[in-house]
Every structure is written in C-alpha cells, then in structure tokens.
Amino acid sequence: MTAIPVPFLGAPRVNLMPRSEVARRERESLVRLWVWIVLGAIVVAFLIIAGAFAFKFLADQRLVAEQARTNALLTEIASLSEVSQALATESELTEYRTEAMATDLAWTPVIATITSALPPDAALTGVDFAVGGVPQGGDPAAEKGLAGLVMIESPTPLDIVAIIRALRGVDGVLFADGQSLTAGQVTEGSYAYVLDIEFDQTVYSNAYAAQEGGE
Numbered sequence: 001m002t003a004i005p006v007p008f009l010g011a012p013r014v015n016l017m018p019r020s021e022v023a024r025r026e027r028e029s030l031v032r033l034w035v036w037i038v039l040g041a042i043v044v045a046f047l048i049i050a051g052a053f054a055f056k057f058l059a060d061q062r063l064v065a066e067q068a069r070t071n072a073l074l075t076e077i078a079s080l081s082e083v084s085q086a087l088a089t090e091s092e093l094t095e096y097r098t099e100a101m102a103t104d105l106a107w108t109p110v111i112a113t114i115t116s117a118l119p120p121d122a123a124l125t126g127v128d129f130a131v132g133g134v135p136q137g138g139d140p141a142a143e144k145g146l147a148g149l150v151m152i153e154s155p156t157p158l159d160i161v162a163i164i165r166a167l168r169g170v171d172g173v174l175f176a177d178g179q180s181l182t183a184g185q186v187t188e189g190s191y192a193y194v195l196d197i198e199f200d201q202t203v204y205s206n207a208y209a210a211q212e213g214g215e
Contacts, residue, residue, distance in 0.1 A: 105131065105146065106205040113173065114150055114197070117166035122158055125192070126151035135201055141172075145201035149179060152193040160193055167197060174198045 115124055129148030136143065152158070160178050167176035175198035 105203055109172070110146065110199065110203050113170050113199075114167070117163050117170065118152065119154070119158060119163075121156060122152050122154040122163075124150065125153045132201065135204065140201035140204070143201045144174065145199050145203050147175075147198040148196075150195040150197050152195065154191050154193070157191055158193060160195075164195065167195070172199050172202045174200050 111124065111127075114127075118124065127148060127150050129146050132144040132146055152163075164176050164178055167173050175196070177196045179194045179196045
C-alpha cells in the first residue's frame with residue numbers, strides 16, 4: 001500500500017512557554033478556585049446564621065405575644081375571682097336559707113283545714129302549734145310537720161266527736177283528738193273546746209326548697 005500524505009493546513013505553532021510558568025498558572029488557577037470555594041462557604045454560612053437569627057427573632061416575638069396573652073388571661077381570671085367568690089357566697093346563703101326555712105308553713109291551708117271541719121256557728125279562737133322536724137326527703141305525708149292545740153268557741157254545745165272525726169278524714173291531718181271536750185261556759189251563752197291536732201309535712205310551704213338543677 002502507498003501512504004497518502006496528510007495535507008498540513010495553517011502556520012505551524014510551537015509552545016515556547018517554560019514548564020515552570022505553566023505550573024505557576026495552574027497553581028494560580030487552583031488558588032482562585034479555592035478562594036471562590038471558601039468565599040461560597042462563607043456566604044452559605046452567613047446565610048445559615050442569618051436564617052437562624054431570623055428564626056430566633058420570630059420565635060422570640062411569638063413568645064412575647066403568647067406571654068402577653070397569658071398575662072391578659074391571668075388578669076381576666078383574677079377579675080373573675082370576685083365573681084366566683086360572690087357566686088360561692090350566694091350559694092352558701094341560699095343553702096343556709098333552704099335549711100333555715102325548711103319548716104316554713106303555709107298557714108292559710110292549715111287554718112282552712114281546721115275551719116272546714118267546724119259547724120257554721122263555731123269559731124276558731126286560737127292555736128298553739130309547734131313546728132316539726134326538717135324534711136328528710138322521704139314521704140312528707142308520713143312525717144310529723146305541725147302539732148299543737150286548737151281552741152274553738154261556740155254559742156251552743158258542739159258535737160266535738162263529729163268534729164274530731166271530720167278532722168281525721170282530712171288530707172294532711174295525722175292525728176286529731178279532744179284534749180278538753182268541754183271547758184264549760186266561758187262567757188254568757190258561749191262554750192269553749194280544746195282539740196289536739198297533728199299535721200304531716202305537706203303543710204310546709206316549700207317556698208325556699210332547693211330546686212333540681214337550680215339553687
């Protein structure tokens with residue numbers, strides 16, 4: 001085979017730069033590269049530190065805001081403590097009133113019960129009652145609520161036995177009897193009688209009783 005000559009294009013060039021100069025330029029290029037790397041690392045570190053400071057600043061601001069809100073809530077709670085004390089006092093007074101007035105009587109029904117058993121010409125002239133115990137939560141119709149003496153006066157002799165029987169049949173009366181069936185003639189043309197009566201606790205008014213879900 002015959003070799004085909006390669007045509008030579010352009011002017012010939014020869015690198016006459018010494019090897020030491022080439023090495024120096026390579027070192028400078030490498031140094032510049034490291035300088036840029038260090039500067040980049042410094043910038044990144046600065047950005048990280050700045051971000052951390054910004055995050056801490058925002059966290060501190062939120063903490064200050066939450067502390068201010070907590071202080072405001074504590075102030076409101078302190079202001080409401082007086083209301084709580086007032087409500088507690090009201091509850092105590094209500095409970096005391098309920099206990100103190102547990103035996104409060106509805107006098108009108110009591111007097112009406114007595115007079116309903118009297119004949120038209122008889123008059124109720126006096127009562128001497130003692131209040132019973134505090135309701136125990138049982139059956140009020142089975143517990144003693146009011147007991148005492150009833151004074152009756154009439155211009156004519158009365159059938160006191162019939163009056164006692166009538167009283168015994170009235171709702172709310174536990175016991176009725178004659179203590180002094182006839183006391184004789186008190187005034188001219190007048191007769192006095194004394195009855196012993198006991199009522200159950202249905203005669204209590206319950207006006208101050210505690211209500212469920214209320215006082």
